[in-house]
């Protein structure tokens with residue numbers, strides 16, 4: 001075991017801890033930005049240090065393809081390769097094979113997939129995954145698991161769970177650097193509490209340095225989502241870190257932290273930045289909206305990041321979806337927002353004001369008191385009284401629609417497994433960016449489509465709205481049922 | 487080579503004062519229009535010169551010849567503002583932008599409400615120079631230009647910019663330096679079209695001056711000089727600009743189809759339309775100066791300083807500068823007017839390759855608008871990129887099309903190009919610019935040949 005996990009403060013199930021990893025001492029709750037290819041969207045490692053990033057997630061599948069784990073090993077490991085002095089985590093690579101490659105096939109031996117290089121069938125076994133991750137050298141490495149969509153039911157879920165348990169032993173046996181790298185096991189079992197329970201107990205028996213809750217953030221309904229998290233966090237050991245994979249949106253992180261989870265990763269902050277969306281306490285701010293062109297306020301007046309200190313919404317509006325700098329600056333702000341959220345969670349727990357923080361957070365995001373029911377349910381289980389920020393919906397709804405123009409300023413984040421399809425064209429250098437990280441390590445699917453004509457913006461957006469019935473105003477056209485999705 | 491003392495504090499300041507008075511500000515002249523100051527410090531091999539450019543908001547003076555970093559909407563393409571200071575300072579304080587960039591999404595009204603470009607970009611120490619033409623995205627479209635305004639192809643389509651539109655942009659953006667509106671034409675246009683381009687550019691200069699004061703635009707105006715590949719038109723435009731109230735000169739119409747070979751003559755026509763010789767004397771007693779004419783060079787003798795403006799064989803002789811035991815005099819054809827006054831900075835657009843920059847420096851250009859040179863990552867480079875990252879990592883980022891590759895390469899290339907300008911300045915100060923240029927061009931040729939062989 002190459003980590004120390006010390007809980008510094010608690011509020012009911014929520015905890016704030018010091019997680020000492022070989023390369024960095026981290027504070028939990030902890031958001032881990034995704035640096036798929038050994039970099040995060042145009043930001044330098046010194047900028048990431050500036051904004052308080054403690055740990056970066058790298059994708060084994062991509063790194064093994066290019067530049068290859070052997071090269072990374074030759075050059076002294078991923079830390080040295082990307083010149084990142086702080087902590088790193090790599091996933092097993094299995095998830096991305098299954099989700100990116102149509103021809104992937106999972107057998108007892110491992111994941112068989114077609115090589116994207118020469119098309120030949122290749123096999124990723126648990127041993128191979130660990131070997132690659134040993135070469136990459138991250139502080140935390142993930143076991144290869146049998147990934148299935150949470151929306152699938154039936155015997156396949158059970159098979160995957162048991163296979164994940166069989167594979168963890170092969171991973172443990174293959175792990176050659178247990179004193180420098182921490183192997184985390186992944187709890188599977190879909191939405192079935194019995195299967196989840198068997199998996200948790202099986203993994204806890206192996207006494208691993210940390211545990212992840214996998215198979216979520218894949219489009220399951222939010223109520224099922226938080227119940228799985230709550231069940232797993234309750235059953236996992238108190239003295240080990242708990243990582244909810246592929247989560248998530250700011251609201252998800254607050255809820256999961258209240259339920260006792262510690263670590264999160266999501267591509268959302270950087271991906272959404274590329275399409276001109278900023279994360280703000282009220283939800284999201286769409287900077288490509290025409291109204292932004294004359295808005296001389298910062299993105300978030302309460303944000304202390306470099307971008308909010310220097311730039312107006314109007315200036316960012318002129319950059320987004322047109323210049324690379326637009327996504328660079330928005331990624332900077334969005335990551336700062338997530339890292340600041342992590343810090344706020346940590347200190348509010350330590351300072352004994354966690355419920356106040358949660359209420360404040362919910363009040364800003366749902367000023368009319370329309371906190372989603374799943375959040376209310378989860379907070380009840382977490383023992384956090386959020387009644388001060390919940391109100392009767394009927395009166396506030398009326399008020400809300402009379403405030404029509406407020407809508408485009410700060411749209412609420414849809415928290416219902418939002419599916420977006422985006423396709424982006426960067427105009428500045430005629431560069432078409434290849435987006436290899438279409439999928440995050442655990443299942444977020446976001447697809448957006450955006451076409452920019454040189455003579456003016458023709459915008460078409462297909463978004464599936466949450467069951468909250470959010471109404472979007474402005475130039476955006478939406479398909480009422482999301483049937484025009486790609 | 488002995489290093490000249492020019493540019494160092496004067497030992498005989500009383501003599502300098504006396505000289506300056508008698509020469510009407512001839513020695514160590516500085517121009518103060520708005521808050522820009524410029525002074526020429528050293529010459530080498532004819533017209534190559536170093537100078538100091540000072541701007542009110544910029545913490546330290548900037549040495550010329552110098553590079554203006556090209557920007558997109560006020561920021562370098564991939565270098566975010568927190569990374570900008572990693573470039574060498576004060577060399578990297580000069581930024582150039584095209585007001586046309588902001589047609590994409592920002593009105594002049596909003597920019598004015600924010601308080602201008604420095605405020606909007608949060609770069610208060612930096613120097614912004616506004617030039618409509620941007621070699622990548624806003625190219626002049628001479629067929630669509632007319633007597634009312636200049637036309638450009640931009641990401642927002644084709645736009646016609648009239649002097650009044652342009653001055654609205656300048657008044658709202660408040661750049662430190664701005665070039666007047668020009669009707670730029672490529673080298674192949676008819677002589678009639680070329681003449682029209684000079685006529686319009688001069689007319690628009692007058693309109694920009696008038697509108698600029700009416701709108702209280704501020705900033706240092708650089709008079710635009712065009713004239714295509716016609717030497718006489720170039721001279722005419724330069725002389726027209728020189729007699730107007732401008733703080734500097736913006737030399738346009740280059741990089742538009744003229745050949746590398748014809749360029750020196752065109753540049754020289756602009757910077758000096760008379761024969762000018764500067765002679766630097768080292769280790770002499772300035773009370774007894776000698777100017778020699780050997781191998782066709784000047785020979786001149788003066789016993790006392792009072793003949794600083796003497797006439798000799800139909801040449802006007804001016805003492806330009808005296809520092810310690812060094813004397814510099816200027817000799818030129820009598821009756822010829824200084825077409826671009828020496829003390830005003832000259833900014834050129836369209837010379838991008840290092841060889842082209844050297845042509846410009848040789849002709850007395852002080853400021854250059856952008857660079858096209860990509861320097862390979864080399865050992866011993868002290869830039870942020872090379873200090874922090876390996877070639878292997880940058881190659882990987884390029885292979886997987888990650889944006890950070892562009893950021894790191896832009897930092898490295900800019901660093902190198904700024905370093906190139908620094909060596910140019912050093913060579914001028916040491917009086918060996920021609921040698922430096924020869925060596926540089928030869929070295930580049932060998933390098934390119936080696937690369938070709940490898941490929």
Ligand SMILES: [Zn+2]
Nearest residue numbers: 303305308333
């Ligand atoms: Zn911010």
Ligand SMILES: [Zn+2]
Nearest residue numbers: 867869872898
């Ligand atoms: Zn370098």
